[in-house]
Amino acid sequence: MKTDEPQDDEILGRALSxxxxxxxxxxxxxxxxxxxxxxxxxxxxxxRVSALAASILIAGALGSTLLxxxxxxxxxxxxxxxxxxxxxxxxxxxxxxATPAQDQIWVYFARDGLPPSGGFATGTFDDGRPESxxxxxxxxxxxxxALPLGTTNPFAPPTPTQSGSSTFGMSISLIQGDLATVEFxxxxxxxxxxxxxxLALLQQLVYTITEEPGVRRALIAEKGKPNAxxxxxxxxxxxxxEDVFGYAIAATPKSIEDAGDGTVADIVDWRASVxxxxxxxxxxxxxxxxxxxxxPRPYPKFTATLERPTQEKRTDDGKWVIRVELPDAIxxxxxxxxxxxxxxxxxxxxxxxxxxxxxxxxxxxxxxxxGALGGGAYxxxxxxxILDDARPWxxxxxxxxxRLVVDVGGTPQATSDSVAVYSPRAGETSRTVTISGFARxxxxxxAWRIKDTAGREVAKGFTTASIGTSPVWGSFQTTAxxxxxxxxxxxxxxxxxxxxxxxDTGLVQVPLTVR
Amino acid sequence: xxxxxxELYDREYPRLLRALLAxxxxxxxxxxxxxxxxxxAHKQGLATLERPGAWLLVxxxxxxxxxxxxxxxEHERWAERGTSETSxxxxxxxRVDLLAALQQLPERQRTIVVARYYYGLSYDEIASxxxxxxxxxGATLHQAIEKLRQTQIAGRLARGAMx
Numbered sequence: 001m002k003t004d005e006p007q008d009d010e011i012l013g014r015a016l017s018x019x020x021x022x023x024x025x026x027x028x029x030x031x032x033x034x035x036x037x038x039x040x041x042x043x044x045x046x047x048r049v050s051a052l053a054a055s056i057l058i059a060g061a062l063g064s065t066l067l068x069x070x071x072x073x074x075x076x077x078x079x080x081x082x083x084x085x086x087x088x089x090x091x092x093x094x095x096x097x098a099t100p101a102q103d104q105i106w107v108y109f110a111r112d113g114l115p116p117s118g119g120f121a122t123g124t125f126d127d128g129r130p131e132s133x134x135x136x137x138x139x140x141x142x143x144x145x146a147l148p149l150g151t152t153n154p155f156a157p158p159t160p161t162q163s164g165s166s167t168f169g170m171s172i173s174l175i176q177g178d179l180a181t182v183e184f185x186x187x188x189x190x191x192x193x194x195x196x197x198x199l200a201l202l203q204q205l206v207y208t209i210t211e212e213p214g215v216r217r218a219l220i221a222e223k224g225k226p227n228a229x230x231x232x233x234x235x236x237x238x239x240x241x242e243d244v245f246g247y248a249i250a251a252t253p254k255s256i257e258d259a260g261d262g263t264v265a266d267i268v269d270w271r272a273s274v275x276x277x278x279x280x281x282x283x284x285x286x287x288x289x290x291x292x293x294x295x296p297r298p299y300p301k302f303t304a305t306l307e308r309p310t311q312e313k314r315t316d317d318g319k320w321v322i323r324v325e326l327p328d329a330i331x332x333x334x335x336x337x338x339x340x341x342x343x344x345x346x347x348x349x350x351x352x353x354x355x356x357x358x359x360x361x362x363x364x365x366x367x368x369x370x371g372a373l374g375g376g377a378y379x380x381x382x383x384x385x386i387l388d389d390a391r392p393w394x395x396x397x398x399x400x401x402x403r404l405v406v407d408v409g410g411t412p413q414a415t416s417d418s419v420a421v422y423s424p425r426a427g428e429t430s431r432t433v434t435i436s437g438f439a440r441x442x443x444x445x446x447a448w449r450i451k452d453t454a455g456r457e458v459a460k461g462f463t464t465a466s467i468g469t470s471p472v473w474g475s476f477q478t479t480a481x482x483x484x485x486x487x488x489x490x491x492x493x494x495x496x497x498x499x500x501x502x503x504d505t506g507l508v509q510v511p512l513t514v515r
Numbered sequence: 516x517x518x519x520x521x522e523l524y525d526r527e528y529p530r531l532l533r534a535l536l537a538x539x540x541x542x543x544x545x546x547x548x549x550x551x552x553x554x555x556a557h558k559q560g561l562a563t564l565e566r567p568g569a570w571l572l573v574x575x576x577x578x579x580x581x582x583x584x585x586x587x588x589e590h591e592r593w594a595e596r597g598t599s600e601t602s603x604x605x606x607x608x609x610r611v612d613l614l615a616a617l618q619q620l621p622e623r624q625r626t627i628v629v630a631r632y633y634y635g636l637s638y639d640e641i642a643s644x645x646x647x648x649x650x651x652x653g654a655t656l657h658q659a660i661e662k663l664r665q666t667q668i669a670g671r672l673a674r675g676a677m678x
Binding site (some may be wrong): 007009013014015016017019023026028033344346354 | 518520522528529530546550556557614632633660663666
């Protein structure tokens with residue numbers, strides 16, 4: 001199998017070479033070349049004379065600084081999967097590049113109360129076969145020394161005890177279709193206690209095993225046992241990332257769209273982040289400037305669809321992609337840049353790996369005004385949000401300035417199919433809390449209440465989301481005060497009343513503590 | 516002797532022109548630089564050019580970049596060209612993507628990528644001709660290829676959208 005990174009480089013290099021070779025050019029025949037015209041004019045003596053100075057001139061040509069030389073970029077952590085280390089050119093002639101002893105390998109660490117988070121661990125990446133890549137990742141995870149901020153590693157080996165040594169082994173018995181079965185051989189068990197740690201470990205293993213392209217399900221087995229048992233968690237079937245990520249609901253809906261109000265808008269900016277707005281939340285924002293409307297609250301037309309990309313060999317293609325398409329958004333392409341190929345923003349955190357922009361139509365309309373060489377306006381722009389897993393997501397429209405916001409995930413407990421609370425965060429201790437988030441509620445009515453440990457309602461209220469009864473989620477923000485008579489643990493609940501029978505719909509809970 | 520020049524021109528000019536087009540993205544500038552490179556070679560004399568192909572690439576590239584600095588303008592035509600003619604064919608779209616993606620790299624990386632993969636120069640040759648440390652050629656190439664590869668993802672998405 002040609003899976004080596006250097007070979008991959010060669011393949012792409014050859015493709016590029018072919019592309020250059022087949023580019024259309026207008027060749028000038030020799031007779032019309034400047035050189036020929038020149039030598040006819042000057043006769044043949046010129047080059048004989050000039051040949052005397054040849055060695056000096058050549059030395060000048062070859063020795064001088066030929067190109068502008070920016071500082072060499074630091075070594076880029078090549079791809080999430082592969083590694084700077086595996087880039088040493090085995091198949092290419094010339095001196096070998098110094099190979100770092102260790103590779104940077106993309107694995108998943110546990111996060112408290114959230115799905116696991118991708119990050120690099122140092123190890124040796126055996127790029128030979130899918131099986132060896134999976135084992136390399138698991139090994140690197142087990143041996144990871146430096147953990148990303150806010151993560152833990154329940155898969156790390158137990159600290160040695162006086163009672164003796166433990167042994168640990170792993171093997172992959174088979175990869176069948178999209179299923180990889182990994183058998184663990186543990187003399188001292190998994191060394192985790194409690195449901196939270198067990199789930200966190202299981203999540204790490206499932207995410208890290210299914211990082212391999214083409215592998216979507218992991219079966220974790222234990223040598224000599226009918227089923228693997230992590231503390232009290234019995235694993236008796238193959239699991240996908242979505243089986244273990246901790247959200248109560250699957251990624252619904254598959255598609256969100258809105259016809260908008262005819263707003264045509266320039267794209268001002270687009271950006272993506274993870275963990276900034278709320279824990280475990282990936283957010284993608286397109287900022288727009290309407291060009292045909294003075295409406296105070298314009299709505300652009302869009303469709304957003306969650307789908308599985310065709311995963312190539314490389315895992316930075318992601319396991320899922322949300323395509324956000326804005327047919328009436330205008331992308332002003334600066335001259336000297338090619339939109340067609342590639343604007344791409346790397347995020348590199350779970351759940352958003354990267355975001356790529358692409359034109360919906362083939363041809364740009366040339367920009368108005370002079371000096372628009374090579375530039376143009378593309379009407380219709382799409383964004384592919386490339387994801388590690390298919391967690392619940394939502395699309396909102398915010399105003400002043402106009403923004404289309406795609407939010408992916410959030411704290412599992414605070415996320416339902418129609419309510420997502422971003423603030424307060426679990427465990428906050430303030431008596432006055434700001435409740436904010438997104439909801440897709442009937443007539444935009446969002447309700448909240450606070451319960452004490454006995455389940456008694458100690459405070460409640462209503463607020464209105466920015467839009468309701470719509471596929472577009474509305475944002476809401478309100479303030480709640482917990483009465484002075486209450487202290488200790490309380491639970492904030494946010495929901496919306498069903499128009500049919502008034503039942504709590506889309507209920508989410510956030511545990512808080514007041515002192 | 517003139518025949519020697521004709522032979523060199525017929526052999527080297529087509530690929531030099533394509534290489535310079537790939538590096539600069541501007542057909543007129545590529546043609547200009549290619550012609551200047553041959554004029555310079557002619558001034559040097561055929562006998563002194565040990566590896567005329569590589570020499571022409573080095574000098575042509577320098578001409579190209581010098582012109583660019585003078586004009587302070589970059590033309591970008593791959594995108595228009597590619598989509599108007601060929602977006603129905605993935606293979607062609609892929610090629611256009613690659614060439615357009617190449618334009619997103621820094622000039623230095625572009626040049627080295629072309630020298631390595633289109634001209635087939637060795638790391639040593641690239642290092643000495645383009646005056647960079649031989650140890651950094653591989654890393655620079657790898658970085659450049661990595662960027663090109665990432666752009667393919669976007670290219671695929673784009674074609675999916677236009678299907």
